[in-house]
Amino acid sequence: QAKADGKNTARLYDPAMHAAVTARRQLEVDLSNAVLFKQFEVFYQPQIDLEAGTVSGFEALARWRHSGRGMISPTEFIPMCEENGLIEELGAQILEVACKDAMAWPACVTVSVNLSPVQFKSGNLPTIVKDVLEKIGFPGSRLELEITESAIFDRSSGIISQLSEIRKLGIRVSLDDFGTGYSSLSHIRSFPFDRIKIDQSFVRELGADAESLAIVRAVVGLCENLGIQSTAEGVETHKQLDVLQHEQCRSVQGYLFSEPVTMSETMKIISEFNTDPPKQISIRRRAA
């Protein structure tokens, strides 16, 4: 490569860079093996319905326990899977595990699974989702799929028509990380979402910053007027919860209630929260 650029180009050999490239390649190999051998774990974070005071569902969050590096964040391995053509397979695996796990919960408890925009590229997503539901015997009405605004932004992938097909299976679709993308309002107009998830960056400043309160209030009102659900993400403090309850936000997720937990932990959370009458929400639980 350096030769082709001519004599004046110095061949740069940087051992640190070389090591970084080697490590990255190794991680990519490990990742494709992990997909091949289905080595991903799924953790679940409860979603609390503020009106009912119960756990209405859990969000499935992918985890990769790497033998040498420990737990690797989805913010690291999801983009790698997207780049390396692994996301369609990984997405199907996560969906299958999540639906299988959710079978053990009461019928009123839903599961939300995150989708990558890249999963819409092949056009096969509606079929993949339908096949997983049929294989497991899981009702579409208990499944919710989350997509971020950036996905909707890419109109070329036929995303809207695929989402419509998916919705015909009784599956609900929610708009994740709302407020962080572009032209948010036109996205809402172009597709009938069932839920908007207010990004945690707005929730974080609640009680501290008037603008964030104004935005949260506006989004909750928008959801009310559209007749859809609103969920606040990243609720960490009682102060934030107080504000959200006052603003009549429908549901919340966050470390205040629970971090994402293992499947066996979900059963404990359900029996703890979903009592009759519902237990007052004040529990703080921290785990992996």
Ligand code: C2E
């Ligand atoms: P997300 O879908 O917006 O998920 C929320 C993220 O916020 C999760 O991070 C969750 O652990 C974290 N979180 C929850 N409550 C709190 C809180 O109170 N405070 C703070 N600071 N954070 C909180 P996680 O699990 O690391 O996932 C990060 C992102 O990776 C997700 O954001 C989602 O976009 C993506 N992701 C995770 N699992 C999957 C998956 O199976 N497929 C795809 N395509 N993406 C996934």
Ligand code: MG
């Ligand atoms: Mg999400």
Ligand code: MG
């Ligand atoms: Mg989010």
Ligand code: MG
């Ligand atoms: Mg996010």
